[in-house]
């Protein structure tokens with residue numbers, strides 16, 4: 223038996239899926255495998271889940287009434303451990319069967335199709351490589367298999383060799399090409415798994431934490447390469463991650479999951495700046511969004527809480543009806559600006575130490591310790607610096623509220639701006655357009 227002949231007996235591995243691509247919307251569900259694959263190569267398409275539910279025993283792992291992954295998008299799925307991210311990916315790949323619901327790839331119902339016929343490539347966190355094959359053979363295996371099956375549409379030896387060389391260079395594997403998987407570190411094995419999937423240029427690429435074992439530098443490189451690859455291929459990528467930076471920076475589309483459900487979807491900027499509820503608001507962003515309980519007074523434009531006062535604009539965009547009482551006031555640590563503390567402020571009296579060569583606090587800023595001055599809108603919070611953490615490109619100052627019951631909150635100080643010393647009184651202003659309002663009873667956003 224030739225090498226390839228021996229390798230071909232190993233094709234039971236579902237993670238290698240089909241060497242072709244995903245089906246297309248204009249191909250009917252009953253289309254043959256060959257038709258689906260040919261159409262898919264011409265135009266990759268999106269993914270739709272409808273009414274998908276999955277339980278393990280009595281535990282509901284996934285409950286997705288509807289989720290659309292746009293064709294050609296780079297969709298990042300993020301959420302806490304155990305929220306159903308991998309289960310969803312495995313159901314799309316056909317490695318897991320949903321209890322109910324349908325999975326459509328490019329409008330074609332593949333719910334009952336085996337993994338190998340779905341035209342997707344899936345890369346796991348712990349991708350299983352063929353132990354008896356070198357790195358190079360692991361990577362080019364599916365391409366050689368496809369070429370062997372279909373000599374007309376398969377790639378030539380030279381084309382395969384070029385693609386493998388490209389992908390090895392991209393993932394820093396060139397010098398490891400002759401090694402066996404057992405001679406690689408965990409991170410190197412993971413890179414081979416990734417190379418093996420992307421070398422096929424699949425129309426749908428599913429990535430389950432594919433970068434988690436890489437060191438910071440390689441991870442940064444692989445991130446950029448994946449984004450570039452997606453731009454070049456225009457395929458549909460779904461990447462599962464725990465990593466905030468990956469979630470916000472890599473994708474064109476973000477899916478935030480919580481407890482088996484989709485909490486919010488949309489472009490990353492939109493989800494970050496307009497979180498639908500307190501879960502999304504506090505899950506995305508580091509440090510997380512600060513939340514304070516406050517009571518609207520008068521016409522609802524003025525809010526007061528422990529160590530907090532706020533004045534909202536007269537006509538807040540898209541807000542309908544009165545605010546709930548109490549209401550949760552949210553702001554991101556990076557949206558707050560340190561202001562000078564008035565000597566009369568009950569929390570004042572401590573000093574502020576400058577960073578070396580740092581500019582002073584903003585000149586001309588209102589110096590009152592209470593509500594935003596004059597007609598100014600926004601939120602003012604007051605507290606005492608408790609923990610000061612240097613993060614490289616800034617500093618995070620965690621403060622204890624100036625008033626009892628106001629809890630803790632954090633403000634990010636950019637670059638070399640002045641940083642309060644531990645124990646210093648701190649006053650932070652947040653502009654009105656950076657303030658988020660939520661209903662404490664269900665956590666839903668109430669300001670549009």
Ligand SMILES: Nc1ncnc2c1ncn2[C@@H]1O[C@H](COP(=O)(O)OP(=O)(O)OP(=O)(O)O)[C@@H](O)[C@H]1O
Nearest residue numbers: 278281283301302303304305306307308309310464
């Ligand atoms: N084979 C299984 N048997 C029983 N329970 C399972 C099985 N697979 C997953 N689960 C449970 O289903 C839920 C969802 O698991 P899943 O692996 O999809 O979560 P996840 O969001 O990918 O988590 P992580 O980020 O930790 O990988 C979890 O509570 C998990 O314990």
